[in-house]
Amino acid sequence: KHDDDEYTKNDDNDMLTNLPKEKGWRTEHLYQYKSFWLALGALKGIKRMQQCFKAQPTDIFLVTSPKSGTTWFKSLIYAIINRDRFDISSHPLLTKGPHDRVPFLEAIIQNEDSYNDYRTSSSPLLFATHIPYSLLPTSVISFGCKIVYVFRDTKDVLVSNWNFMTKLRPKDLPSFPIEDAFDLFCKGVSHYGPFWDHVSDYWKASLENPDRVLFLTYEDMKKNPNVCVTKLAKFLDKPFADGEEEEDQVQDIIKLCSFDNLRNLEVNQTGVQHFSSQFAVENRHFFRKGEVGDWRNHLTVEMAQQMDQITKQKLGGTGFNC
Ligand code: A3P
Numbered sequence: 001k002h003d004d005d006e007y008t009k010n011d012d013n014d015m016l017t018n019l020p021k022e023k024g025w026r027t028e029h030l031y032q033y034k035s036f037w038l039a040l041g042a043l044k045g046i047k048r049m050q051q052c053f054k055a056q057p058t059d060i061f062l063v064t065s066p067k068s069g070t071t072w073f074k075s076l077i078y079a080i081i082n083r084d085r086f087d088i089s090s091h092p093l094l095t096k097g098p099h100d101r102v103p104f105l106e107a108i109i110q111n112e113d114s115y116n117d118y119r120t121s122s123s124p125l126l127f128a129t130h131i132p133y134s135l136l137p138t139s140v141i142s143f144g145c146k147i148v149y150v151f152r153d154t155k156d157v158l159v160s161n162w163n164f165m166t167k168l169r170p171k172d173l174p175s176f177p178i179e180d181a182f183d184l185f186c187k188g189v190s191h192y193g194p195f196w197d198h199v200s201d202y203w204k205a206s207l208e209n210p211d212r213v214l215f216l217t218y219e220d221m222k223k224n225p226n227v228c229v230t231k232l233a234k235f236l237d238k239p240f241a242d243g244e245e246e247e248d249q250v251q252d253i254i255k256l257c258s259f260d261n262l263r264n265l266e267v268n269q270t271g272v273q274h275f276s277s278q279f280a281v282e283n284r285h286f287f288r289k290g291e292v293g294d295w296r297n298h299l300t301v302e303m304a305q306q307m308d309q310i311t312k313q314k315l316g317g318t319g320f321n322c
Pocket of ligand 1: 066156160287290291
């Protein structure tokens with residue numbers, strides 16, 4: 001069953017027929033809405049969110065382009081902001097998947113009961129989302145909610161996306177070679193793409209409002225987890241004090257959220273995350289290699305050069321060091 005089938009049974013056909021469409025990665029089509037390419041589920045979530053989501057000033061938003069490290073950063077931020085509530089030895093992340101603990105805004109907003117339950121749970125609330133900056137609910141901006149944005153190397157994002165989408169792609173859709181994914185990605189046609197517009201809007205927002213938008217990278221977190229976790233905690237008004245005990249806490253969080261630890265947990269080997277009534281993913285698919293530079297195993301030198309050139313062209317002028 002495709003998302004498209006499910007959606008077109010509903011009454012929004014008019015909206016769809018007026019939107020430009022392109023070949024999809026996981027579903028048959030992606031639709032262009034306000035210059036971004038979205039799958040139907042995401043489109044529906046964004047529409048719903050525009051109608052009824054109202055942020056609270058304490059809400060925290062983790063924003064990523066898909067496959068930039070959402071699962072990892074969900075775990076890290078969740079562990080940081082809740083560290084007074086949970087012991088590491090019996091931490092909820094040992095038995096629940098990161099996507100169970102931290103919902104995607106565009107998914108949870110489609111289920112009123114789940115949303116209300118989450119809204120009345122402990123505060124501050126952490127939401128993850130892939131929504132582009134220009135489509136964020138206005139209350140997120142007007143309340144000055146904290147936003148953490150995670151960037152990952154474009155080539156690794158493409159390769160991670162392609163691996164993920166081909167696993168989830170229904171078998172009756174035509175095959176989807178990486179060359180097709182590469183061409184679509186370069187044209188901007190990827191989930192929540194163009195990737196570079198997604199990045200540059202948040203990058204600019206982080207320059208304009210550094211207290212409100214923190215821009216981090218997957219690669220920096222890999223290289224310097226201590227520095228990045230400390231920075232994250234400070235930005236989220238949950239700073240670690242100086243001292244041995246706090247240093248141990250930082251180390252515990254880094255270990256808890258490490259790729260090897262999370263991937264090997266029973267819940268992440270066998271569990272399934274139901275994002276909506278139409279979309280479920282086995283947790284194990286969120287843990288593939290977790291490495292920097294895996295693109296080398298999938299892209300030719302020419303493809304990599306072409307992609308680096310686009311990244312330089314699109315992001316170079318923004319002062320972003322790419
Ligand atoms: P790879 O496909 O390159 O392995 P997202 O969470 O945004 O969907 O991104 C998934 C990517 O993050 C995958 O990359 C996945 O393996 C990696 N990942 C998941 N958990 C991680 C962790 N704890 N540490 C580092 N990388 C992680």
